[in-house]
Amino acid sequence: MKAAIRWYVVVALAAALAGCGISGPAHGPPDPHAAAVVDMGFESFTPSTVTIKTGQLLEWRNTSPITHSVSFEPQAAANPGDAALPPGVQPFASGDIAAGNVFLHAFAAHGTYRYFCTHHEGAGMIGTVVVQ
Numbered sequence: 001m002k003a004a005i006r007w008y009v010v011v012a013l014a015a016a017l018a019g020c021g022i023s024g025p026a027h028g029p030p031d032p033h034a035a036a037v038v039d040m041g042f043e044s045f046t047p048s049t050v051t052i053k054t055g056q057l058l059e060w061r062n063t064s065p066i067t068h069s070v071s072f073e074p075q076a077a078a079n080p081g082d083a084a085l086p087p088g089v090q091p092f093a094s095g096d097i098a099a100g101n102v103f104l105h106a107f108a109a110h111g112t113y114r115y116f117c118t119h120h121e122g123a124g125m126i127g128t129v130v131v132q
């Protein structure tokens with residue numbers, strides 16, 4: 001009887017989490033190859049500046065209940081300077097990252113990158129990646 005009650009609690013908890021949108025890969029362990037992780041909160045990237053080495057993989061995790069994105073496209077920024085790339089690096093973007101999902105990108109070129117969320121740039125949802 002006790003085991004049955006425990007099982008019911010686990011099922012109810014899982015259903016509640018799924019209903020709130022707090023399920024998905026962003027709530028599991030990071031990719032084992034990711035050198036660093038950036039958490040997407042309600043309108044923020046945490047940490048806002050991350051430093052990695054050339055060739056390393058970075059993982060963004062949308063642990064918030066809303067959709068975000070990661071855009072390294074200067075031409076798409078409302079505020080010039082919210083996105084910037086080292087010389088010779090082509091612009092790139094994640095597209096929409098739904099609640100609970102992740103985005104992975106390996107940085108092949110060193111330099112300083114600035115990026116923003118296309119949905120919350122105006123709220124100051126911007127970040128920096130320094131690739132050494």
Ligand SMILES: [Cu+2]
Binds near residue numbers: 067117119
């Ligand atoms: Cu956002």
